[in-house]
Amino acid sequence: MQQNIEVKDKAPDSVGKPVKIQPAKGSTQHAPTDRIYVRDVKGRVETARRLLGFALMALFLLLPWLTYQGEQAILLNILDQRFRIFGLTLWPQDLTILAWIFMVSAFALFLVTTLWGRVWCGFTCPQTTWTFIFMWFERKIEGSRHQRMKLDQRPMDADKAMRKVLKHVAWLLVALLTALTFVGYFTDIRQLFGEFFLLQSGAWATGSVIFFTLATYGNAGWMREIMCTHICPYARFQSAMFxxxxxxxxxxxxxxxxxxxxxxxxxxxxxxxxxxxxxxxxxxxxxxxxxxxxxxxxxxxxxxxxxxxxxxxxxxxxxxxxxxxxxxxxxxEGGKTKVFRLKSVGYGAALLVLTALLVLDILFRVPLELDVVRDRNTLFRENQQGFIENVYQLRIINKSQQADTFRIEVSGLDEIDYMGPTELRIEGGEVYTVPVTVAIDPYFLDASLIEIRFTVSSVSDSEVERTTQSNFLSTR
Structure with missing residues (x-):
């Protein structure tokens, strides 16, 4: 809708001075620096939004406190490069699963936007949820929309100062709780809460909590709609899905x-x-x-x-x-809405395919990883028996959350002398490195480079097995 803009003529003595252009009467557009006083409203949509926001907020606050098999159920440990999500532990080697998760999330957002517009922004976006929480505290402390406007217009007094201080203290407490909970997804949340309030937490944990506290306080308390209208890119490309x-x-x-x-x-x-x-x-x-x-x-x-x-x-x-x-x-326009159309069906089909690939990747995932690294300091050596020896480092990762016993085998030639443990018990989520030596009689060596295979398998589950190839070097 086109709006006319009234422009005032400059007075002769105002040459060189900036001219303020006023919007037309009745305009509802706001400059980024304007303060928007939002009026409280009640109704079925607001009730549904509040109930959903309360449920999501409770879920966010409670999830990191849940335990599974004696450990924090959800722990995204970036320093140890290990993500634990209930019974699933993801490592850097599981990058494909993370990629599937991100793609499923993206296409789910595309499908929802195509069908129901920006319901994500209005009902589930953290920025919106926390903004409405901050606005609730603002209304309870400073009053209704009209009362807040009058409060900001009057000069500073004891009542105004008390209300402003109380409001910002409430905002900071909510922001601090948010930051502690969010950081608790990436470190032991029980230890974090105890150490933070006792001033014993580490520099990274303390810095992260302070940063996210200020970010939440600034975004939901001060920036609010600026995040949605000027910073968030979603509003810019949503028209491609409408x-x-x-x-x-x-x-x-x-x-x-x-x-x-x-x-x-x-x-x-x-x-x-x-x-x-x-x-x-x-x-x-x-x-x-x-x-x-x-x-x-x-x-x-x-x-x-x-x-x-x-x-x-x-x-x-x-x-x-x-x-x-x-x-x-x-x-x-008087027509009938079409739910099944090319765009929605396409996004839905892509979402189903990606979800199926994610589920298959998780179901057929082997909770075991094996890396074999040759000793680079000594390519090969001859022992007292005249056999040629190569030294290797086996890096075994038990990617499950339960301890298990694993068997180590070497193959590739009929006559191989393996020196090292044949069975190892590795705790759930543990990375175990063990040095082993492989010796071969030179009589059986017909080349200077021979391919051998290391196999690590679970004693309790025959389907859990990993085989990695390596090279055996000799003088031939």
Missing amino acids: DKDTFIVAYDEKRGEPRGPRGRKQDPRALGLGDCIDCNLCVQVCPTGIDIRNGLQYECINCGACIDACDNVMEKMGYPKKLISFTTERRL
């Missing part, structure tokens, strides 16, 4: 226009008006400060606050609800 059948938050212009105030008992048709009474409540409850009546805008995060505000007004006026609703462009 079409006429994508569900969006939209205003029914045919029914609502022309808008204008009227009495509750007046017939809008007799006044030549639509159902919109131009109360601007849809703008006041919007966390990004836009007017949904101007059409679809990239700043809209589909939180549905304007839907509840408008439905409440329609109910009081005795008009049908859903003047603003979750709908599609095709439905607003």
Whole structure:
């Protein structure tokens, strides 16, 4: 919707001075530096969003405290390069599984966006969830939208200072709890909480907690809608996934226009008006400060606050609800929404294929890794029996979370003298390095470079086995 901009003429004595350009009267656009005072709203969409946000917040706070088989159930240990997710332990060698997880997540987001627009932003995005939590504390401490506006306009006094300090203390406490929980996904959370408050945590843990505390405090307390409208890239490329059948938050212009105030008992048709009474409540409850009546805008995060505000007004006026609703462009034009279309079917098929590949990769994953490294200091040597010896380092990783006993075997020639342990017991998630020596009678050597194979297999499970090839060097 095009808006006119009023430009004031410069006075003769103002040459060289900056001229402030004012937006047209009635404009609802906000500059990045403007403060948006969001009005509280109640309704079915807000209730659903709060319940979902509460469930996701509880899940975020509780997951790192869960234990599985005596250990932290979810621990993304970057320093040890080991991710433990309940019964699954991922190592750097399992990069394909992480790649599948990222691709499944990406296509799931594409499919959801194609079908239901930016519901991720409005209902599940951490930025949105924490912003609404911070706004809740703001309302409880400083009051309603009108009270907050009056509080900011009046000079500083004891009451204003107390409310401001209390609000920022509440924000910082929420941010600190968020940071401690988030860092707890990457280190032992019980140890982290105990050591942090006793000032005994390490430099990396302390620095990470402070950084994420300030980041949460800044993003949800100060930046808020700026993160959504100017920083987050999702709003920029979402239009590539939108079409006429994508569900969006939209205003029914045919029914609502022309808008204008009227009495509750007046017939809008007799006044030549639509159902919109131009109360601007849809703008006041919007966390990004836009007017949904101007059409679809990239700043809209589909939180549905304007839907509840408008439905409440329609109910009081005795008009049908859903003047603003979750709908599609095709439905607003009088057509029928098509759920199964080329774009949605394509994203859905890709999601199913990638999910199947992820499941297969996990099911057929062997929880054992074997690396063989030859001793580079001594290529080969001759022992007292006249046999040629090569020294190797076997690096065995038990990628499961249970201890197991593994058998070591060497093959490649009929006559091989293996010197080293034949069985090893390795704890779950342990990396075990063992030196071994392979000796061969020169009579059986017909080349200077012979391929041999090291095999490590589980004693308890014959399907858990790894074979790695290496070279045996000699004088021949």
